[in-house]
Amino acid sequence: MKKIKNFEDVVCPFCGTLCDDLKIILEDNKIIEVDNACAIGTAKFFSSNVSEHRYTKPMMRNNGKLEEVTWDEALNKAAELLANAKRPLSYGWSSTECDAQRKAVELMEICGGVLDNTASVCHGPSLLAIQDVGCPTSTLGEYKNRADLVLFWGSNPVHAHPRHMSRYSDFIRGYFRVDGHLDRTIIVVDPRTTHTAQMADMHIRLNPGEDYELFNAIRALCRGVELDVKEVAGVPIKQIKELVEILKSCKFGVLFFGLGLTMTKGKHRNVDAGISLIRELNEHTKFNLTPMRGHYNVSGANIVFTWSTGYPYSIDFSKDYPRYNPGEFSAVDILKTNDFDVTLIVASDPASNFPKDAVINMLKKPLISVEPHKTPTSEMADIVLPPAIAGIECEGTAYRMDKVPIRMRKVKNAPEDCMADYEIIEKLIEKVKELKGE
Amino acid sequence: MKFFLTTGRSIDQGVALEGQKLGRENVKACAICEFDKDDFAKLDCMIGTPVKVTTNFGEIIVYSQISEQGPHPSIIFIPMGPWANAVVDSETYGTGMPSYKGTEAEVEVVKSGRILTALEIIKSYK
Ligand code: SF4
Numbered sequence: 001m002k003k004i005k006n007f008e009d010v011v012c013p014f015c016g017t018l019c020d021d022l023k024i025i026l027e028d029n030k031i032i033e034v035d036n037a038c039a040i041g042t043a044k045f046f047s048s049n050v051s052e053h054r055y056t057k058p059m060m061r062n063n064g065k066l067e068e069v070t071w072d073e074a075l076n077k078a079a080e081l082l083a084n085a086k087r088p089l090s091y092g093w094s095s096t097e098c099d100a101q102r103k104a105v106e107l108m109e110i111c112g113g114v115l116d117n118t119a120s121v122c123h124g125p126s127l128l129a130i131q132d133v134g135c136p137t138s139t140l141g142e143y144k145n146r147a148d149l150v151l152f153w154g155s156n157p158v159h160a161h162p163r164h165m166s167r168y169s170d171f172i173r174g175y176f177r178v179d180g181h182l183d184r185t186i187i188v189v190d191p192r193t194t195h196t197a198q199m200a201d202m203h204i205r206l207n208p209g210e211d212y213e214l215f216n217a218i219r220a221l222c223r224g225v226e227l228d229v230k231e232v233a234g235v236p237i238k239q240i241k242e243l244v245e246i247l248k249s250c251k252f253g254v255l256f257f258g259l260g261l262t263m264t265k266g267k268h269r270n271v272d273a274g275i276s277l278i279r280e281l282n283e284h285t286k287f288n289l290t291p292m293r294g295h296y297n298v299s300g301a302n303i304v305f306t307w308s309t310g311y312p313y314s315i316d317f318s319k320d321y322p323r324y325n326p327g328e329f330s331a332v333d334i335l336k337t338n339d340f341d342v343t344l345i346v347a348s349d350p351a352s353n354f355p356k357d358a359v360i361n362m363l364k365k366p367l368i369s370v371e372p373h374k375t376p377t378s379e380m381a382d383i384v385l386p387p388a389i390a391g392i393e394c395e396g397t398a399y400r401m402d403k404v405p406i407r408m409r410k411v412k413n414a415p416e417d418c419m420a421d422y423e424i425i426e427k428l429i430e431k432v433k434e435l436k437g438e
Numbered sequence: 439m440k441f442f443l444t445t446g447r448s449i450d451q452g453v454a455l456e457g458q459k460l461g462r463e464n465v466k467a468c469a470i471c472e473f474d475k476d477d478f479a480k481l482d483c484m485i486g487t488p489v490k491v492t493t494n495f496g497e498i499i500v501y502s503q504i505s506e507q508g509p510h511p512s513i514i515f516i517p518m519g520p521w522a523n524a525v526v527d528s529e530t531y532g533t534g535m536p537s538y539k540g541t542e543a544e545v546e547v548v549k550s551g552r553i554l555t556a557l558e559i560i561k562s563y564k
Contacts, residue, residue: 053460205510
């Protein structure tokens with residue numbers, strides 16, 4: 001007889017919204033139904049079922065082809081590569097849980113390597129800006145209950161965080177926002193009329209790459225400075241003035257900003273200007289901000305790396321103590337300068353996500369991939385170590401985009417002998433120590 | 439025609455991330471270039487006709503599409519993935535972050551030209 005199991009209040013390990021209200025139905029260790037999740041979250045749970053897209057056994061390259069091997073063979077070879085490397089680069093770490101991240105620090109410290117997480121190509125510039133000017137922030141629960149003005153700048157939650165608006169920022173009823181959507185004003189600043197912009201009360205369509213100018217124009221107008229131009233960043237002064245009035249007169253505002261700020265010209269300077277605006281708006285009303293973090297536990301990666309080393313990403317251990325320098329120790333820069341001899345990629349697919357010249361260099365040297373699914377990175381790797389999927393096949397802690405830690409559940413067993421990411425890294429640490437005679 | 443290239447997430451791209459990276463789902467979701475409606479009319483081709491996007495950093499052939507998220511005159515959008523990353527600027531200007539948004543691009547309609555899968559693109563780098 002088939003065994004059906006129901007799980008409630010399951011956490012979705014995909015995006016930084018980290019929804020914790022999913023219902024999962026399992027039939028003999030196979031997920032057959034996912035309720036409450038968005039299309040992406042649903043796809044993530046179904047992708048855990050064994051299929052031709054998933055590795056169930058470790059693989060090693062032999063004569064140019066990936067072939068199944070035993071765990072011992074794969075782990076020994078991976079440990080050997082890491083132990084003999086002068087400067088291994090380890091990257092990824094945002095789509096896994098905090099214990100694995102903690103182990104990542106230990107492994108790279110022993111190897112004298114470079115440790116980076118996906119923040120470097122995501123909200124890394126936001127972290128740089130926050131280090132410079134601070135960050136008036138709060139939790140998503142507070143925003144849900146209080147915010148009457150929600151400003152999405154360079155972020156498109158309809159596509160990137162599909163349930164954010166229904167759970168926290170727009171449609172949901174809050175303690176002081178009893179009419180939900182009707183009780184909030186939504187403003188979107190974006191060069192495209194995104195699906196989020198199409199639902200907003202106001203859309204500011206600025207020229208691409210001119211966010212910095214627009215932030216500073218708003219700051220000037222907030223202070224009562226008259227601007228002697230007709231438009232800034234392609235936005236008419238009249239519309240900017242209207243926006244300023246809305247910003248100053250709300251009861252509780254929140255800025256949710258995305259990669260529209262961090263990936264365009266100016267990068268951390270854009271975020272810096274945004275934070276400065278929010279700080280100044282607090283002279284008129286209550287205003288906070290929160291970066292729309294992409295990977296479900298990229299916040300956790302930054303937090304765990306910070307409490308272990310002092311730094312959130314782009315960390316170098318070659319001098320036996322941690323050094324921090326994005327632009328030098330960040331994965332893309334290390335790859336571009338060829339300043340590495342092995343890569344260990346965990347829970348990430350840089351072959352798909354990095355610009356071409358970084359990928360070309362990555363493929364020149366030995367590559368170890370800890371990854372449950374077949375991706376361009378894993379398929380080009382020399383060793384593939386397939387883990388249990390965190391938050392589905394093993395439990396663990398993840399930090400939501402507002403830095404609230406949430407315990408993720410295990411709902412099914414991993415295929416074959418697949419271990420959790422942290423167990424795989426723990427084994428690598430043991431073996432590397434042994435090889436180094438420590 | 440000259441454009442401003444921006445890359446980013448889309449929900450279809452997100453769905454294709456999960457276990458579909460080597461398949462057609464990923465090609466359908468990410469090997470596309472979205473144009474503003476009026477810009478697309480100037481290209482004078484059918485929806486889905488392959489276009490070659492060329493920047494200072496490379497070139498890639500993708501399917502053309504009219505954007506549902508317009509108007510956005512003179513901006514083209516390619517969802518993040520190996521296709522977009524074949525043509526973006528890897529320079530991080532000391533921040534660690536490549537310039538994924540805001541690359542100047544030239545677009546031409548190509549009558550023939552195969553759209554590569556994700557793995558074919560990455561294999562061509564080896
Ligand atoms: S919004 Fe994000 S966390 Fe919530 S179900 Fe969708 S992918 Fe999962």
